[in-house]
Amino acid sequence: MSTTTVQGTKWWAGGKSPFNATYGKVMMWYFLMSDAFTFGAFLISYGTIRFSVNFWPDPNQVFNAFPGFGHQDLPLSFVSLMTFILIFSSVTMVLAVHEGRHMNRKGVEKYMILTILGGIAFLSCQAWEWTHLITGEHKVLVNGALETWGTTVSKNPWGPAVPHEQLSALGLAASEHVTTPGPVAFGGYFFGITGFHGFHVFTGVLVNTIMLIKTRLGHFDQRGHYEMIEKAGLYWHFVDLVWVFVFLCFYLI
Amino acid sequence: MSNHSATSEITFEHAPAENTSRIWKVFWLLSVLTAAELLLGYGHARHWYGGNEGLILFVKGVICILTLFKAYYIVSVFMHLGDEVRNMIMTIVTPLILFVWFIIAFLWDGDSWRTLRNTDAHSRPNIENIKHHAPASAMPGQKP
Numbered sequence: 474m475s476t477t478t479v480q481g482t483k484w485w486a487g488g489k490s491p492f493n494a495t496y497g498k499v500m501m502w503y504f505l506m507s508d509a510f511t512f513g514a515f516l517i518s519y520g521t522i523r524f525s526v527n528f529w530p531d532p533n534q535v536f537n538a539f540p541g542f543g544h545q546d547l548p549l550s551f552v553s554l555m556t557f558i559l560i561f562s563s564v565t566m567v568l569a570v571h572e573g574r575h576m577n578r579k580g581v582e583k584y585m586i587l588t589i590l591g592g593i594a595f596l597s598c599q600a601w602e603w604t605h606l607i608t609g610e611h612k613v614l615v616n617g618a619l620e621t622w623g624t625t626v627s628k629n630p631w632g633p634a635v636p637h638e639q640l641s642a643l644g645l646a647a648s649e650h651v652t653t654p655g656p657v658a659f660g661g662y663f664f665g666i667t668g669f670h671g672f673h674v675f676t677g678v679l680v681n682t683i684m685l686i687k688t689r690l691g692h693f694d695q696r697g698h699y700e701m702i703e704k705a706g707l708y709w710h711f712v713d714l715v716w717v718f719v720f721l722c723f724y725l726i
Numbered sequence: 727m728s729n730h731s732a733t734s735e736i737t738f739e740h741a742p743a744e745n746t747s748r749i750w751k752v753f754w755l756l757s758v759l760t761a762a763e764l765l766l767g768y769g770h771a772r773h774w775y776g777g778n779e780g781l782i783l784f785v786k787g788v789i790c791i792l793t794l795f796k797a798y799y800i801v802s803v804f805m806h807l808g809d810e811v812r813n814m815i816m817t818i819v820t821p822l823i824l825f826v827w828f829i830i831a832f833l834w835d836g837d838s839w840r841t842l843r844n845t846d847a848h849s850r851p852n853i854e855n856i857k858h859h860a861p862a863s864a865m866p867g868q869k870p
Contacts, residue, residue, distance in 0.1 A: 490735040492814035499814065502807075506818050513825055517832045524836030527844065533771035548771035553764050560760065564753045567804045571749065574742030703806075710805045714797055721793045725767040726786040 501704045505711045508673075512715050515669065516722050519662040530631030530655050532724050535624070538605055552724045555598045556716065562591025563713040566681075570706045573699025578688060581702060585685040588709065592678040599671050603664070612651045619643070619651070626664055629655040663723060670719050673712045680705050740809060752803045759792050 492499055523529050533548040540551070565587040572580030606623065611630035613622045622630035632655035637647040645651065684705045693699045766785050775781045802808035807815055 489737050492811045493737055494810060494814060495735050502814070502818050506821060509822065510824075513828065517828055520829070521832045521836035521839075524833050525839035525843070527840065533767075537771075549764055549767055553760075556760055557757070560753070560756050563800065563804055564749060567749050568746060570806075571743060571746055707805055710800055713804075714800050717793055717796050717800070721763075721790065725763055725789050725793075 495700060497704055498700070498707070501707050505707060508711065509715075512666075512669070512718070515662075515666050516718060519658075519666065519722065522656075522658045522662065526656050526658075528633055528655065530629065530659055535606070535631055536602075536724060540601055549724060551598070551602065552720065555595055555602075556720055558591055558595050558598065559713050559716050562588050562595070563710055565591060566706045566709045570699075570703050573693070573702040576694070576699070578691070578694060581688050581693075581699060582685065585681055585688060585702075589678055589681050589685065592674055592681065592709075596671060596674055596678070599667065599674075603667075606663075612649065614643075614651050614653055617643075619645075622654075624660050624663075626661045627657065629657055629659045631655040631659065666719060667723070670712070670715055673715065677705075677709050677712045680708060748803060752799050755799055756796055759796050763789050763792050 490496070490499070536552055537546050537548045538551065539545070539547045565584045569581050569584035569588060572584060607625055609623050609630075610621045611623070613620050613630045613632070614635050622628045624630060630652055632653040635651040635653060640649060640651060641647050684702055687693065687701065688699075693701060766789050769775060770782060770785065775785060807818070
């Protein structure tokens with residue numbers, strides 16, 4: 474239904490929102506837009522560095538593990554799980570908003586709990602992935618000496634592989650997978666950007682928990698509307714939206 | 727359901743959606759788009775495209791476009807921006823056009839940086855190779 478075609482309404486004369494939306498909701502949108510620029514700047518900076526070097530680690534080699542599957546090569550599998558967890562928690566959030574519009578407190582509570590659980594599941598997955606990367610042991614040839622590296626902000630073991638002939642010259646089995654150090658920026662960008670996103674997920678879980686408590690206490694029923702759920706929902710969907718782009722930039726391309 | 731405004735700022739209250747069919751439709755759409763992206767990305771991981779650089783670049787472009795579709799549906803339906811007043815949509819979407827310049831300029835810069843590194847890396851003074859001599863005034867036992 475159109476709300477803009479009503480005749481004789483002085484939209485900009487003051488007293489009423491020219492956008493037919495509350496101040497809080499409009500400002501939430503502007504905050505999210507500014508946050509989009511922050512994430513955009515991070516991701517474009519990552520792109521610039523990636524374009525400026527001749528070699529960049531292949532995400533399919535770096536992110537190929539799944540908990541409980543040991544050293545099996547399963548590219549993209551774990552991050553697919555994380556992506557679907559976040560998409561699904563976005564759906565439960567929008568269902569909570571829907572129930573709020575119908576003033577159905579029980580429905581809001583149910584879907585807020587599911588959304589919070591989704592957020593916690595995502596954060597747990599990220600904790601596992603980070604631990605796996607940091608504590609992983611990879612043989613790296615550094616200035617002619619063999620070292621064991623994990624992926625950190627200062628060490629990147631995902632450089633080009635050492636050719637087999639060179640391995641036998643060093644007295645190693647030709648079947649061993651030994652790499653040279655990769656671009657140092659890799660770890661910093663990965664942990665920095667996914668960490669900043671994870672921090673957003675964490676604050677989103679906190680906000681949603683506060684909203685759940687306020688719902689249970691009946692604050693929104695007293696107020697006569699569930700708009701706070703909509704505003705928290707905007708933030709939560711934004712977190713999902715950013716993940717769509719982080720997923721694209723770090724895992725898919 | 728009363729149809730009057732929740733707050734005095736709102737002039738016209740939208741009637742809430744009757745059912746959740748639109749939400750589930752978008753959920754399936756997002757799932758299918760994500761699955762398509764994963765399939766294309768998995769093909770890259772399993773070397774389905776051989777060493778064809780042009781084809782790989784094309785596939786990555788397709789993945790980027792699919793991602794933009796996902797972003798559109800999340801913002802428009804899940805965040806209900808599509809239901810807002812057109813002027814409000816414009817105040818949010820127009821500034822984002824800056825990203826077009828932002829992406830082109832910075833990736834171009836990165837690429838030119840790489841070309842410089844690969845071509846004149848040794849023909850210009852490299853900051854690490856310049857010998858710094860302490861200025862006379864900094865010599866011990868002397869006042870500037």
